Every structure is written in C-alpha cells, then in structure tokens.
Amino acid sequence: MALKITVIGTGYLGATHAAAMAELGFEVLGLDVVPEKIEMLGRGEVPMYEPGLTELLRRHVAGIEGSSGRLRFTTSYEEAGEFGDVHFICVNTPQKHGEYACDMSHVDAAFDALAPHLTRPALVVGKSTVPVGSAVRLAARLAALAPAGAEAELAWNPEFLREGFAVQDTLHPDRIVVGVASERAERLLREVYAKPVGAGSPFIVMDYPTAELVKTAANSFLATKISFINAMAEVCEAADGDVVKLAEAIGHDERIGRKFLRAGVGFGGGCLPKDIRAFMARAGELGADQALTFLREVDSINMRRRGHMVELTRDAVGGSFLGKRVAVLGATFKPDSDDVRDSPALNVAGQIHLQGGQVTVYDPKGMENARRVFPTLDYADSALEAARGADAVLHLTEWREFRELDPAALGAVVSERRILDGRNALDPELWREAGWTYRALGRPQA
Ligand code: UDX
Numbered sequence: 140m141a142l143k144i145t146v147i148g149t150g151y152l153g154a155t156h157a158a159a160m161a162e163l164g165f166e167v168l169g170l171d172v173v174p175e176k177i178e179m180l181g182r183g184e185v186p187m188y189e190p191g192l193t194e195l196l197r198r199h200v201a202g203i204e205g206s207s208g209r210l211r212f213t214t215s216y217e218e219a220g221e222f223g224d225v226h227f228i229c230v231n232t233p234q235k236h237g238e239y240a241c242d243m244s245h246v247d248a249a250f251d252a253l254a255p256h257l258t259r260p261a262l263v264v265g266k267s268t269v270p271v272g273s274a275v276r277l278a279a280r281l282a283a284l285a286p287a288g289a290e291a292e293l294a295w296n297p298e299f300l301r302e303g304f305a306v307q308d309t310l311h312p313d314r315i316v317v318g319v320a321s322e323r324a325e326r327l328l329r330e331v332y333a334k335p336v337g338a339g340s341p342f343i344v345m346d347y348p349t350a351e352l353v354k355t356a357a358n359s360f361l362a363t364k365i366s367f368i369n370a371m372a373e374v375c376e377a378a379d380g381d382v383v384k385l386a387e388a389i390g391h392d393e394r395i396g397r398k399f400l401r402a403g404v405g406f407g408g409g410c411l412p413k414d415i416r417a418f419m420a421r422a423g424e425l426g427a428d429q430a431l432t433f434l435r436e437v438d439s440i441n442m443r444r445r446g447h448m449v450e451l452t453r454d455a456v457g458g459s460f461l462g463k464r465v466a467v468l469g470a471t472f473k474p475d476s477d478d479v480r481d482s483p484a485l486n487v488a489g490q491i492h493l494q495g496g497q498v499t500v501y502d503p504k505g506m507e508n509a510r511r512v513f514p515t516l517d518y519a520d521s522a523l524e525a526a527r528g529a530d531a532v533l534h535l536t537e538w539r540e541f542r543e544l545d546p547a548a549l550g551a552v553v554s555e556r557r558i559l560d561g562r563n564a565l566d567p568e569l570w571r572e573a574g575w576t577y578r579a580l581g582r583p584q585a
Contacts, residue, residue, distance in 0.1 A: 141164065141165060141166065142165055142224045142225055142327070142330060142331065143165065143166045143167075143168070143222055143223050143224050143225075144160045144165045144166070144167045144168070144223060144224070144225050144226075144227065144331070145167070145168045145169070145170060145219040145222055145223035145225075145226045145227065146160065146167060146168075146169045146170070146226075146227045146229055147170045147171075147219065147226060147227065147228050147229060147230060147249050147253065148170075148171060148228065148229040148230035148231065148245070148249065148267075149169050149170070149171040149176055149177070149180055149186075149212070149229070150187075150229065150230075150231055151187060151189060151300070151302055151305055151409075151478075152229045152231075152266060152267075152298055152300065152305075153169065153171070153227070153229030153230070154169070154180065154185060154186070154187075154189075154192065154196070155189065155192055155195075155300065155305040155306060155309050156227055156229055156266065156298070156309060157169040157210060158192065158195040158196045158198075158199060158210060158306075159195070159306070159309040159310050160227075160331075161198075161199035161207065161209040161210040162195060162198070162199065162310060163310075163331075163334050163335075164209075164334075165209065165331075166209050167199075167209060167210045167211070168210075168211050168212070168213055168218065168219055168222045168223065169210065169211070169212045169213070170212070170213050170214065170215070170216065170218075170219045171212070171214065172214060174214055177212045177213065177214050180196065180200070180212045181200065181202070181211070181212045182200075183196050183197040183200045183203045183206075184196075187477055187478070188476060188477035188504045189302065189303070189305050189306070189476070190303065190304075190306070190475055191306040191307070192305065192306055195306055196210070200212075216252040216253050216256055217256050219253060219256065220253060220255075220256020220257050220258070220261075221256065221258075223261060224260075224261060224262065224327075225261070225262045225263075225264060225327060225328075225331060226253060226261060226262070226263045226264065227264045227266055227296075228246060228249050228250070228253075228263065228264065228265045228266060228267055229266045229267060229298075230245040230246055230248075230249050230267055231245055231267065231409070232245065232246060232267050232268055232269055232417075233409075233413060234412075234413035234416060234417065238420070239416040239417060239419055239420040240270070240416075240417055240420040240421070241268075241269065241270055241413065241417035241420070241421075243269065243270070243273065245267075246265070246267050246269060246273070246277070247277075250263070250277055250280055250281060250284075251280075251284065254280070254281050254284035254285045254291065255284055255285070255286070257281075257285035257286065257287045257291040258285075258286045258287055259287055259290070260287055260290040260291070260292075261285075261287065261290070261291050261292070262292050262293075262294055262323075262324055262327045262328075263281055263291065263292070263293050263294070264293075264294045264295070264296045264328070265277065265293065265294070265295045265296065266296055266297065266298045268297065268298075268354050268355065268358075268410070268414055268417075269351055270351070270417055270418075270420070270421040270424075271348050271351040271352050271355070271421055271425075272348065272351070272421070272425075273351065274293060274295045274318060274347035274348070274350070274351055275347055275348070277293055278292075278293040278320065278347070281293055292320070292321060292323065292324050293320070293324075293347075294317055294318060294319045294320075294324040294325075294327075294328060295317070295318035295319075295347050295350040295351055296315070296316065296317050296318070296328065296350070297316055297350060297351070297353055297354035298354075299312065299313070299314070299354070299357060300312075302408065302473065302475075302476040302478055303473060303474065303475030303476045304475075310335065311335060311338065311340065312335055312340050313340065313341075314340060314341045314342075314343060315328075315332050315335065315336065315340050315341070315342045315343065316343050316345070316350050316353050316354075317342070317343070317344055317345070317350060318345050318346055318347040318348070318349060318350025318351065319344060319345075319346075319347075320346075320347065325344055329342065354414075355414055355415075355417070355418045355421075358410060358411055358414040358415065358418075359414070359415050359418055359431075359434060359437075361399055361406075361411060362406055362411045362412075362414075362415050362434070362437050362438075362441070363433070363434075363437050364399040364400065365399055365400075365401075365405060365406045365411075365441070366405070366406075366436070366437040366438075366440040366441050367400075368382065368386055368399075368400045368401070368402045369402050369403070369405055369440050369441065369444050369580075369581075370440050371385055371386075371402065371581070372402040372403075372444075372580050372581025373440075373443075373447075373581070375581045375582070376580070376581055379583050380581075380583070381581070381582050381583055382402045382563070382580070382581030382582060383402070383563050383579075383581070383582060386400040386401070386402060401562070401563060401564075402563055402580060402581045403444070403560075403561050403562040403563050403564075403580055404444050404445055404448050404483040404484065404487060404535055404561040404562065404580070405440075405441040405442075405444040405445065405483050406441055406472075406483075407472035407473075407480070407481040407482045407483045407484075407486070408472040408473065408478060408480055408481060408482070409478060409480040409481070412438070412441070412481050413481075415434045415437060415438060416434075416438065418431060418434065419431050419432075419434050419435065444483065444580065445483050445486045445487050445490070446490070447580065448483075448487045448533070448535075448559070448561050448580065449487055449490045449491055449494070451559055451578060451580070452465065452487075452491060452531055452533060452559055453491075453494070455531050455557055455559060455576070455578060456496075456530045456531050456555075456557070459495070460491055460494045460495045460496030461495040461496075462495075463496050463497065463530045463531070464496070464497045464499070464528050464529045464530050464554065465488075465491050465496045465497065465498050465499070465529060465530065465531050465532075465533060466498075466499050466501070466519075466522075466525040466526040466527075466529040466531070466532045466533065466553075467484060467487070467488040467491075467498055467499070467500045467501070467516075467525070467533045467535055468501060468502075468522055468525065468526075468532065468533065468534045468535060468536070468538075468541050469484040469501075469502055469505075469534065469535040469536025469537070469538060469541065469562075470482060470484050470485050470488070470500050470501075470502035470505040470506065470508075470509035470536065471484065471502055471504065471505035471508075471509075471536050472484070472536070473536065473537075474536055474537050474538040474539065475504075475538075476504070476505075477504040477505045477507070477508055478505070478508070479505050479508040479509050479512055482505075482509075482536075483535065483561070484502075484535035484536045484561070485500075485509055485512060485513055487533065487535055487561070488500050488513065488516055488533075488535075489513055489516070492513075492515060492516055497517070498516050498517060499516070499517040499518065499519050499524075499525045499529070500513075500516050500517070500518050500519070500525065501518070501519045501520070501521060501522050501524065501525035502536065502538070503538050503540050505536075506518055522540070522541065522544055522549065523548065523549065523552055526549050526552055526553050527552045527553070528552070528553070528554050529553045529554060529555070530553075530554050530555045530557065531555065531557045531558070531559060532549065532553060532557065532558045532559070533558075533559050533561060534558065534559070534560045534561055534562060534564070534565055535561040535562065536562065537562040537564035541564075541565070542564060542565060542566075546558075546569055546570045546572075546573035546574075546575055547573050550573055550574060550575065555576075556573070556574050556575040556576065557575065557576045557578075558570055558575050558576070558577050558578070559578045559579070560577065560578070560579040560580075561579075561580060563579050563580065563581070563582070565577070565579075567579070567582075567585070571585060
C-alpha cells in the first residue's frame with residue numbers, strides 16, 4: 140500500500156510540500172489551524188504568491204476538474220492522525236518578541252495536537268527550522284503522548300527551499316537531509332523521496348542534532364557570504380573601488396563561487412535574519428557562544444546597509460528629506476515573492492518616511508502585504524506612478540520589471556533624474572546616458 144502523508148502547516152513550506160508530495164504520487168492531507176487558509180487551498184487557491192504553486196496545487200486538489208484528486212485539506216488533527224502514515228510538521232518558527240531565540244510555540248502546539256491521535260505506527264517528520272536539541276525533546280514528548288507509544292517515531296528532515304523557487308526546490312532538491320533514530324525511519328523516508336533520489340538528489344542520513352544543525356549552518360553560511368561582500372562594499376566606498384567588479388573577479392575562483400555575492404541593501408526575509416539570531420541564542424545556551432560571535436558582526440553589517448542606503452539618499456537630495464519626494468521601487472525582501480517580512484526595502488522606505496520624506500512605494504506583488512505592515516506610506520500602482528514628481532528614485536528589490544524600465548520614460552515624470560540602486564542590478568551606463576545621476580552601494584560615483 141502506498142504511504143499516506145499529512146502536512147501540518149500550510150505556509151510557503153507546507154503548501155508547497157503538500158502539493159509536491161501529491162505530485163510524487165502520494166495521497167496527501169494538508170492541515171492548518173487557520174480555516175480561511177484551508178478553504179482557499181481546498182479551492183486550489185494559494186494564499187501567497189509563489190511562481191508555479193497554483194498550477195501544481197490545481198493539478199492535485201480533490202474536486203478540481205482534471206485533478207488527480209490526491210490532495211485534500213482539513214483543520215482536524217483527529218482526521219490527520221487517522222489518515223497518515225507519515226506526518227510532516229511544517230509550521231513556522233518566528234523570532235521571539237524582544238529576544239533572539241526562536242519561538243517554538245507553533246511546533247510544540249502541533250506535536251501536542253497530533254500525538255494523541257497517533258493510535259497506530261507513524262513517522263512524524265519535523266521540517267521546521269528549530270534550535271538544535273529540539274528533536275530529542277520532541278521525540279520523547281511524542282512517545283509519551285501518542286497512544287502508539289514508541290511506534291510513533293520522529294525524524295528530522297530540514298527544508299532548504301528558497302521563496303520564488305519553492306516548487307522547483309521541493310521537487311528537485313539539491314540534497315535531502317534526514318536525521319533518524321532507527322532504520323525503520325530511514326526506510327520510510329527513502330520510500331517518500333524515492334523519486335527525487337532516483338533522479339539524482341543526494342540522500343544524507345545522520346543523527347537528530349546534526350540534521351537540525353545542517354539547516355542553521357547553511358543559512359549562517361549564506362548570510363555570512365552576503366555580509367562579506369557588503370563589508371567589501373563599505374571598503375570599496377572608502378577606497379573608490381567597485382564592489383561589483385570585485386565580486387565578479389573573486390567569484391571566478393571556484394572555491395569562492397559567484398553566487399550570493401551580490402552587494403546591496405542586504406538580506407531580509409523570514410529565514411536568514413531570524414535563523415542567525417536563533418543560532419546565536421542557542422549556542423549561548425549550549426555554552427558555545429564564542430563559536431558564533433562572528434554572526435553578530437554578520438548581522439550588524441547587514442543592518443548597517445539599510446541605514447547607509449538612507450544616508451546616501453539623504454545626501455543625494457541635499458541633506459534633508461523635508462519636503463522631498465522619494466520613490467521606492469520594491470517592497471518585498473526579494474523578487475518573485477510577495478513576502479515583506481524583515482524586508483530591507485520597506486525598512487529603508489519606513490526610515491525615510493520617519494525622517495520627513497514623502498515616500499511612494501511600488502512593488503509588483505508585495506503591495507497588499509506592505510500596506511498591512513506600513514499603512515502610513517503612500518503606494519502607487521506602477522513604477523511610473525511612484526516616480527511621478529520624485530526627487531530621488533530608489534531601486535531596492537531587483538524585480539525583472541525594474542531592470543526593464545525605460546530610463547527615458549521614467550525621466551519624463553520625475554522631478555530630478557536621480558536614481559540610487561540598492562541592489563546593483565541596473566545598468567549604470569543606460570541610466571547615465573539618459574541623463575540620470577546613478578548611484579549604487581559600493582561603486583564609485585561617476
Ligand atoms: C533562504 C535560503 O536560501 C533557503 O535555503 C532557506 O531554506 C530559507 O532561507 P530565502 O529566504 O527564500 O531562502 O531567500 P534567499 O534567496 O536566500 O535570499 C535571502 C536574502 O538575501 C534576500 O533578501 C536577498 O535579496 C538577499 N541576497 C541574496 C543578497 O542581498 N545578496 C545575494 O547575493 C543573495
């Protein structure tokens with residue numbers, strides 16, 4: 140009999156995982172405690188913007204014409220417990236308010252709600268990003284709360300998907316990491332992932348703590364790489380160097396690699412910032428805080444970029460934002476997403492607004508979320524509208540749409556042809572030829 144799978148939590152991670160499991164051929168039941176989300180998903184609608192996810196979902200959601208019918212949704216833990224052989228926990232682990240540590244309340248609540256309904260052998264698989272040591276604790280809790288006792292087992296299987304590429308990353312992962320305590324758990328996970336493993340994804344088996352650490356280590360490395368190049372941008376600015384050329388040149392060294400060396404306003408989102416902070420907090424609890432003090436520096440370099448962007452803009456408009464109009468292109472933390480969590484773009488927009496500037500924001504997909512977080516900013520329906528009458532235009536999220544903007548058309552509506560590229564993604568020559576003053580982080584002023 141084919142395994143039946145439940146996916147608990149239907150955010151970016153869970154919704155994508157549920158649809159991907161159905162695509163791999165399993166019967167899947169997705170669960171969330173928010174009824175509106177479940178209703179939307181049940182109609183084949185995705186509560187967020189993620190390229191390709193709606194199509195994947197609609198191929199499998201039961202009741203949609205032409206679908207495989209393998210994917211259903213519920214709010215009932217009882218139904219999930221009865222249905223599943225393998226239960227994936229995909230709830231979020233945000234940063235705690237006023238603390239670096241990670242908030243485990245959703246994970247704990249999911250385990251507490253599911254465990255009493257596990258009456259037969261089942262494998263519970265944690266996917267959420269958690270502090271190392273959580274799996275050992277949760278395995279004991281599961282065995283104590285589940286009627287099936289030790290037959291209700293735990294595995295840890297961190298997820299590395301990137302927003303904007305969630306579908307691709309889930310169906311064709313570059314590695315599958317599983318932390319297990321038994322051969323049975325490994326066997327079940329090999330069955331779940333037989334297709335991607337068959338297609339070449341490496342399957343790496345380890346213990347719980349190492350599996351938990353792989354995720355935080357990977358995100359810390361990525362954050363460090365970005366802050367490294369942003370630190371080089373600071374030095375380039377002081378020394379009249381060009382960080383874009385520098386990144387290109389060091390990136391040709393295969394040991395360094397070109398990816399994640401894009402200097403700019405830095406990293407944001409629901410993962411990297413909170414993951415490095417939670418990692419520092421956990422290392423402190425373990426008495427290993429010295430090992431991670433460098434992450435504090437990684438964090439400060441990153442946050443400094445936002446302040447620097449504001450200063451550059453203030454200088455560009457003559458030393459004060461009072462009475463100045465600033466257009467902000469981009470609100471999401473990265474392109475191809477509608478996620479504005481800890482977005483550098485919105486942070487910069489907010490700071491300029493607080494300093495008296497009149498800020499108008501445009502983003503292709505993030506407007507609704509941005510309005511919710513920063514209702515006091517002005518919003519426009521297009522880049523052109525946002526730029527109307529602007530004393531400075533800020534490019535803060537590198538959507539393709541912005542790279543394809545016509546500098547002449549934009550130049551016709553602004554008050555001053557002044558652009559500041561916070562992502563080093565526009566072509567300086569193109570803008571300068573059209574009469575713009577182009578400035579970017581870590582690059583010489585022309
Ligand atoms: C990240 C990890 O990449 C993923 O493996 C993990 O599962 C979740 O966290 P994500 O948050 O979707 O994924 O974004 P990512 O593509 O890593 O970008 C993070 C931030 O870094 C964005 O704000 C992006 O703009 C910024 N960034 C990225 C840079 O500033 N420079 C770069 O060179 C690369």
